């Protein structure tokens with residue numbers, strides 16, 4: 001029994017390690033390496049090794065893109081949190097047997113390709129889209145509003161695609177919350193707002209941080225959303241990378257951006273683990289400290 | 291002692307979950323400053339009563355008055371009542387200090403006043419040096435004391451304690467019983483204590499209500515409940531009791547009856563009114579039963595039985611004696627090394643008696 005479990009563990013971990021090495025570690029190594037090479041019109045990339053690509057990313061233009069995409073992603077994250085938290089609370093407050101149904105509905109859109117769903121948003125927001133047509137039909141406006149190809153459209157698209165990633169960790173954190181702590185807080189004089197602020201929020205903070213990262217990290221790279229909804233001006237970091245590889249064919253430069261994105265995401269993950277360790281200490285789970 | 295003043299009055303409370311009638315026209319008056327205990331088997335509705343008093347559970351019918359004000363519409367957070375929960379329900383993300391300070395902060399007590407009051411409360415439960423720990427870094431007994439400190443620091447009019455000691459091991463529980471009692475005297479706060487442990491209820495309380503299936507069975511001092519149980523349920527729940535069956539053969543007036551028990555006629559006192567021919571239960575606590583050698587001279591009448599089991603319990607020696615009718619009687623006698631007559635052997639025939647008047651006579655029920 002024990003030894004067969006031991007060998008299962010060996011194979012499971014071994015397979016995962018091989019997989020990660022082959023398809024995550026080596027490709028990333030390749031990207032890092034490429035970012036240090038020189039662009040070559042014939043052979044795509046060539047020696048000598050240098051850091052020119054990194055120096056070029058320091059251009060104001062690209063820093064602006066970096067800043068824009070960080071801001072749009074952060075805004076999308078904040079909106080997802082503001083929508084997702086009450087939503088997750090509402091799910092938890094439902095009878096137990098209804099909760100899986102709602103969760104299923106939350107992840108149902110995953111069954112449709114997100115590119116297709118982004119096109120759908122494009123149709124809704126366009127000058128001939130449902131929103132503009134109905135507003136004009138109602139006589140509220142004369143000319144169509146410019147909804148498509150704005151930052152608003154990009155943020156909306158990001159929120160729409162990424163909301164489930166916010167809701168799921170929040171749901172799992174809220175679902176674990178012990179109702180008896182709420183009763184105790186109530187008994188000690190805490191009204192609904194105080195209970196939310198002093199009990200619910202701190203105890204679900206791992207879910208909040210996880211949800212925020214699950215939205216923020218992918219948002220930076222979702223080039224097709226800004227392609228379809230943002231037009232030429234509202235770029236995400238992912239767009240820059242895509243352009244360098246597919247259009248400009250400047251692989252070292254694109255790789256340099258990829259590396260920057262990876263480092264940025266890694267930094268955020270590191271923050272997350274710091275925060276979750278902090279929270280679990282807060283939760284008193286680290287009794288061994290004493 | 292002064293005339294007791296009613297602090298809390300429960301009027302006709304009922305509660306039904308689905309088809310399960312958890313509380314049934316439940317009435318109760320709790321006096322100011324007393325240590326009051328709700329005693330009953332698991333599932334009889336004790337926690338439900340506490341939660342209704344705290345405001346954490348709605349009532350189907352009835353009302354609750356605190357100092358003559360109906361508090362039915364007052365939400366839990368506004369009631370001057372605090373609870374020590376069965377599960378403690380300490381906030382895991384807060385230090386001990388913050389847990390205890392929580393109620394004070396919620397009620398807007400001035401900042402300068404909070405720290406001294408929290409410290410005082412923690413000193414009182416002897417946890418002064420644990421203020422900066424998290425609950426998970428404390429033992430069960432310490433967590434329990436934090437829960438008490440967290441509640442009493444608010445100086446509630448009423449402190450509710452739900453099986454607060456039952457999770458502790460025997461020794462700690464005994465110790466905490468004494469501490470709780472001392473704390474209650476010192477603070478002068480009214481305690482409503484819930485337990486299913488009759489020993490705990492008897493040793494700590496000023497008054498006890500025995501409940502079963504959502505109904506009051508008996509209300510009284512521990513002594514009244516132990517010595518004059520109102521019915522068979524109470525008699526059996528409050529410790530071991532021997533149950534003999536008798537029949538009223540004559541009424542001597544003034545609650546004195548001639549009762550036939552195990553073939554002999556006894557003159558017994560009963561609080562109930564019986565007719566001739568009524569069947570009755572004659573109940574005897576094991577420690578009220580006397581066992582003696584048969585060949586000793588006996589001025590009074592006695593029952594004869596056969597010793598079938600003997601259990602040495604440290605302080606007492608318990609003998610199980612079978613009467614000719616097949617009924618088995620437990621006699622619990624204080625162990626006295628110098629008394630040679632204490633040494634019955636198994637299967638020996640012995641005489642059984644009790645001090646007249648120490649029996650309880652109730653209508654027959656099984």
Ligand SMILES: Nc1ncnc2c1ncn2[C@@H]1O[C@H](COP(=O)(O)OP(=O)(O)O)[C@@H](O)[C@H]1O
Pocket residue numbers: 307310312330331332333334335336337338339
């Ligand atoms: N929320 C609830 N829903 C359904 N039944 C409940 C609920 N709370 C308590 N009960 C039932 O009410 C009865 C009394 O419960 P409780 O007051 O907790 O008893 P006790 O504290 O005396 O053990 C039990 O039969 C229990 O199953």
Ligand SMILES: [Mg+2]
Pocket residue numbers: 336337376452453
């Ligand atoms: Mg209970």
